[in-house]
Amino acid sequence: MTGQINVNKIAARTGTTITIDTGDALDVTLVKAEGTATTNLKQGLAKMWASFDQRGDVLGSAGTSGDTFNVTSITDALEGHIDVAIANDMVNATYSLTAMSHYSGTLAYDEYSRYCGGSNMAAGTFRLASQYSNGNEQDCYWNGILVHGDLA
Amino acid sequence: MSTIFANKIKNNQGGNNVRINQLSGIDTAGSITVQSEGNATTNLQQGLCKSWALTDQTTPEVLDSFNQASMTDTSTGIVTWTMTNIFSSTNWVASSSTHADNTTNAKSMVHSGTRTSSGTPSDKTSAGTSWYAKNSSHSGYDSEVVGHMAYGDLV
Numbered sequence: 001m002t003g004q005i006n007v008n009k010i011a012a013r014t015g016t017t018i019t020i021d022t023g024d025a026l027d028v029t030l031v032k033a034e035g036t037a038t039t040n041l042k043q044g045l046a047k048m049w050a051s052f053d054q055r056g057d058v059l060g061s062a063g064t065s066g067d068t069f070n071v072t073s074i075t076d077a078l079e080g081h082i083d084v085a086i087a088n089d090m091v092n093a094t095y096s097l098t099a100m101s102h103y104s105g106t107l108a109y110d111e112y113s114r115y116c117g118g119s120n121m122a123a124g125t126f127r128l129a130s131q132y133s134n135g136n137e138q139d140c141y142w143n144g145i146l147v148h149g150d151l152a
Numbered sequence: 153m154s155t156i157f158a159n160k161i162k163n164n165q166g167g168n169n170v171r172i173n174q175l176s177g178i179d180t181a182g183s184i185t186v187q188s189e190g191n192a193t194t195n196l197q198q199g200l201c202k203s204w205a206l207t208d209q210t211t212p213e214v215l216d217s218f219n220q221a222s223m224t225d226t227s228t229g230i231v232t233w234t235m236t237n238i239f240s241s242t243n244w245v246a247s248s249s250t251h252a253d254n255t256t257n258a259k260s261m262v263h264s265g266t267r268t269s270s271g272t273p274s275d276k277t278s279a280g281t282s283w284y285a286k287n288s289s290h291s292g293y294d295s296e297v298v299g300h301m302a303y304g305d306l307v
Contacts, residue, residue, distance in 0.1 A: 013158050020162070032181045149216055
């Protein structure tokens, strides 16, 4: 049975929290933004994010994932290259991918940022490459790996 | 205006969608607090990406985007972005990532960011900006995989 209640406000009966049951999904498109405009909740959510330590200077051992969201695996593919597998795939390969890489991720090398970018983009996977300024691939500390776009 | 007071909203069959057409805060329309993964709370509106895009500048072509009104291939390595719903100031946060080729083991060798002049954003407005991608020789470079995103306060 489909139930529908039309109201303008839903306020907490007690306290300040309204809970949506864990097993239910909230299906909302429009959200009132900071001013007068509205924005799209689904489009505004990051669909995947991660950090990955290819050298092990930050997380203790080479090839270790840090915090992740919606990631199946991150693989140390070869020097300066990592492969990321998304758990719940994107609908196609035209999602927006941004990432940053740093030689070490440590204060001792704080000025050693690296060239990086994504390639081999598919709905469920992509590859990131990091290079030193002389063009050589180099293992690094990856942070700010972010995907925005449409889930399948 | 009608108000319902409740602490829980549940689909009457469970495990299904609870549908709402548009969410606004009651006390402040553009501010809704969301329980985070632990004990802390976070702000729904502040955490939303307000615009993103994937562009192939070699074509040039916008492959997918959100809240983007236009993309202009201004010159080699430079794309200029405008938004449909714009920010309330120029202090929004931008991030980009660029790869020269969308092929196996290709080298990135392109760095990108909002276009600046002596460290000052040269054409960043509340409605968009130019993004400048350069190769290792610091020359403008058109890339196949250009990801952009923007966070901040909409008007």
